[in-house]
Amino acid sequence: MSSSAQPTEHAAAELYETHHSWLQTWLRRRLGCREDAADLAHDTFVRILSGRQAEAIREPRAFLTTLAQRALFTFWRRRDLERAYLDSLQSLPQASAPSEESRALVVEALMHIDSVLHRLPRKARQAFLHSQIDELSYAEIAARIGVSAITVRRYMKQAITLCVASRLAP
Structure with missing residues (x-):
């Protein structure tokens, strides 16, 4: 182990020992589930270890709360996506329902x-979704979101560029 990694690991271990049970309790109150709270607390500390140096954190609980809120947002978004997908599967005949592995791949x-679409500004994301899901024309999208058709075209270019870039990224 390098000497430069040792202080960060020590600070992270100390942060974990000092605040892990508090964070897990904080998460459990919001989730109502001990197992999910434990998973998100773990994910929060993994983010610290893979990112910012732990000894640079001045307000540990505020920092942990911010990271945990982000993890909660991702958790709820994923749960909502899974539920919507599973609800859509309910309408399929049993023979055409996908396997568990296929379901996991689709949810992933x-x-x-x-996550790619949430990198777009809100109106650009709305324009892209109206175009791709609702199959609206640029003029119809413009009227719905309150911008010009030229702006919708710019939003679409931005969204498509981001989608292509995300497919090329490892």
């Missing part, structure tokens, strides 16, 4: 698409 793909 939906999460990726969702």
Whole structure:
């Protein structure tokens, strides 16, 4: 182990020992589930270890709360996507329902698409979704979101460029 990694690991271990049970309790109150709270607390500390140096954190609980809120947002978004997907499967005949593995792959793909689209500004995301899902024309989209058709065209270019770039990224 390098000497430069040692202080960060020590600070992270100390942060974990000092605040892990508090964070897990904080998450459990919001989720109502001990297992999910434990998973998100773990994910929060993994983010610290893979990112910012732990010894640079001045307000540990505020920092942990911010990271945990982001993890909660991702957790709820994923749960909502999974529920919507599973609800859509209910309408399929049993013979055409996908396997568990296929379901997991679809949910993973939906999460990726969702994370890519959430990098767009809100109106650009709305324009893209109206175009791709609702099959609206640029003029119809413009009227719905309150911008010009030229702006919708710009939003579409931005969204498509981001989607292509995300497919090329490892």
